[in-house]
Amino acid sequence: MTDPMTRAQFVAFVRAAGQGVVATVDVRGNPEAALVGLAVTDEAEVIFDSLTETRKVRNIRAHPRIALVVGWDSGVSVQVEGAADVVSGAERDRYGEIYLSQFPGARALADEFSIVRVVPHWLRYYDARPGSALVVESECW
Structure with a gap:
């Protein structure tokens, strides 16, 4: 395996998982992590x-840098x-509708909610199943 996964494999993996941990830092550099529902576009x-x-x-x-x-x-x-x-604006509506298509009934487009888009730059695939033990890193598509 030279690339961790194709764009299509990544999209399928995120859609199947449906959730993940996002990590950010505040203005003082303090970390924060949270479990969130994750949707994904066909463009990853x-x-x-x-x-x-x-x-x-x-x-x-x-x-505006993030880890997932x-x-x-x-x-x-x-x-x-x-x-x-x-x-x-229009992007909020567009990405909100994509999110709602994967999480029907969510309140993503309610006034008190924000929609966050993440464009991946780097990826690490980690397979820890017995007999697999594979770690592969690469820049994204």
Whole structure:
């Protein structure tokens, strides 16, 4: 395996997991991590929603770099680093609808929620299943 996974494999993996841990830092460099529901576009942009007044949204506005961990139950996980932004206007509607298509009934487009888009730049595929023991890192597509 030269690449950890193709774009299509990443999209399928995130959709199957449906959740992950996002890690951000505040203006003083203090870390914050949270479990969130994750949706993903066909182009591998990761989307999550959050109440606008949360630390993670404030942190992303101050420092738009983010790390994610997706999957762990099966022994396979993917770590991602990338650029995050809180989308607004027509983009908020577009990404919010994508999120809602994967999480029907979510309140992502309610006024008190923000939609965050993450564009992955780096990926680590980690397979810890018995007999597998594979770790592969690469820049993203």
